[in-house]
Amino acid sequence: MIGISWGGAVDGEGGRCMLVIERPETAGASLDYNRLKAAPLSSDWAEAAEREARIHSIHVYPAKFPALIFQKAIELATRRGVEVKRIGDIFCGSGTVLYETAVRNLEFWGCDINPVATLIARVKGMRPDLEAFTAAADRISLRFETASRASTLSPVAVSRLTPWYRAGQFEDLVKLRNAIESETEDHSEARLLFDCAFSAIAKPTSQWKARSTKPARHEEKTPAPVLQSFQKQCRLMMAAWAEASSATLPPFEVHRADVKSVPGPAAPLDLIITSPPYAMSYEYADVHQLSALWLNYAEDHRDLRRDVIGTASRRSNLSFALRNLNPVGLQIVFRLFEKDRALAESLASYFLDMQQVVGRCHDFLRPGGVCVFVVGNTQLKDVRIDNANHMVECFIDAGFENISVLRRPLSNKPNTPYRQANGRLSSTPTRMGIYAEEYVVMAQRR
Numbered sequence: 001m002i003g004i005s006w007g008g009a010v011d012g013e014g015g016r017c018m019l020v021i022e023r024p025e026t027a028g029a030s031l032d033y034n035r036l037k038a039a040p041l042s043s044d045w046a047e048a049a050e051r052e053a054r055i056h057s058i059h060v061y062p063a064k065f066p067a068l069i070f071q072k073a074i075e076l077a078t079r080r081g082v083e084v085k086r087i088g089d090i091f092c093g094s095g096t097v098l099y100e101t102a103v104r105n106l107e108f109w110g111c112d113i114n115p116v117a118t119l120i121a122r123v124k125g126m127r128p129d130l131e132a133f134t135a136a137a138d139r140i141s142l143r144f145e146t147a148s149r150a151s152t153l154s155p156v157a158v159s160r161l162t163p164w165y166r167a168g169q170f171e172d173l174v175k176l177r178n179a180i181e182s183e184t185e186d187h188s189e190a191r192l193l194f195d196c197a198f199s200a201i202a203k204p205t206s207q208w209k210a211r212s213t214k215p216a217r218h219e220e221k222t223p224a225p226v227l228q229s230f231q232k233q234c235r236l237m238m239a240a241w242a243e244a245s246s247a248t249l250p251p252f253e254v255h256r257a258d259v260k261s262v263p264g265p266a267a268p269l270d271l272i273i274t275s276p277p278y279a280m281s282y283e284y285a286d287v288h289q290l291s292a293l294w295l296n297y298a299e300d301h302r303d304l305r306r307d308v309i310g311t312a313s314r315r316s317n318l319s320f321a322l323r324n325l326n327p328v329g330l331q332i333v334f335r336l337f338e339k340d341r342a343l344a345e346s347l348a349s350y351f352l353d354m355q356q357v358v359g360r361c362h363d364f365l366r367p368g369g370v371c372v373f374v375v376g377n378t379q380l381k382d383v384r385i386d387n388a389n390h391m392v393e394c395f396i397d398a399g400f401e402n403i404s405v406l407r408r409p410l411s412n413k414p415n416t417p418y419r420q421a422n423g424r425l426s427s428t429p430t431r432m433g434i435y436a437e438e439y440v441v442m443a444q445r446r
């Protein structure tokens, strides 16, 4: 153990080092803003060279984390003496943790506020009959030719969707929706599968700028043809299931809900593995607006922003934040306040939400249960948003113990270690350079 000044130590568990956080001994001891710089960088947690299961590529999802995190988190929890049977992901996104849990025949409980996320996650947890799926895909393709061109969507949804599509593309997508709806039953498993396939092609068939995680039109883009894209997507999903073992997956629970208010799991969890949303980084409701509108999750996708953690539209009154934020959160909010008051209020709301979320994790876990959070630090108006440091403080306040931290490189490509705003790897250390690594914060319930 190597002691370090602010009350932490590096714990070398057989080369798997983590920075162990201890409470500062003196009450009111100043918190070092950059204290987590001392956390070891672990190549063990870097993206694995081998390809992850194909099922993880059936639908693009921003900030999806690699399946490797799951394996590493289980190893960590096991080393802490936890027998892992029930796993949760409170920000389950596209269901990476769900799928990895299910294939190991363990129980899964999760939630996400984004209906497109829970759609993808549910589909990842399914093992459809491949023959039935192919037959249904063929019937939908056939029906497409004669399907109605009249949309059943509300005029508001249509008016929001049409600017994103060339006229012929929009008409073809309406036909495809109608074909899917006539060939599958409402609320059936088959509907879910084809809704997911439809959602996956909603952007490639539009003028949405390729790879953009912000709503941006690209007029010159040649959109992918609708029917061929759908058929290709169905083949991709088939290949993913064909690659997986034929065993059926155990039942799982996925709730489309706000983690702050969702009724917790009926039986306590042994391990929570999750990656929280970043502050003002992605507007998930905006990123998935095409899918959300087509699938009738909302008439106006902006309604889906409500309660999303990290959205700029949530703001907290600063005097309330002053009374309730932990000292790390407060310090960062005030740094940002000097540059931009509105952003500081949104950041305060984000930190307050995360404090509440960690409290909920405490409630969801059994005594001795472990939380593994993967968090990245970001930057707003040149202020470093030290999410990992804030998270550590949340764990301390919520009464967790054995809190430890490591850094994981975001790329296994040492020549291009940085990520640009569009997600591409690059060798240029820009302001996005901070995305070259992220933190794994682990804590155990007493």
Ligand SMILES: C[S@@+](CC[C@H](N)C(=O)[O-])C[C@H]1O[C@@H](n2cnc3c(N)ncnc32)[C@H](O)[C@@H]1O
Residues within 6 Å of the ligand: 061, 062, 063, 064, 065, 066, 090, 091, 092, 093, 094, 095, 096, 097, 111, 112, 113, 114, 117, 257, 258, 259, 260, 274, 275, 276, 277, 278, 284, 307, 308, 309, 310
């Ligand atoms: C970083 S992503 C998780 C990605 C996931 N690990 C995966 O592999 O796909 C964060 C997720 O938090 C969700 N989220 C944001 N606010 C939420 C809330 N209040 N309750 C539940 N989920 C929320 C977003 O919809 C998003 O899917």
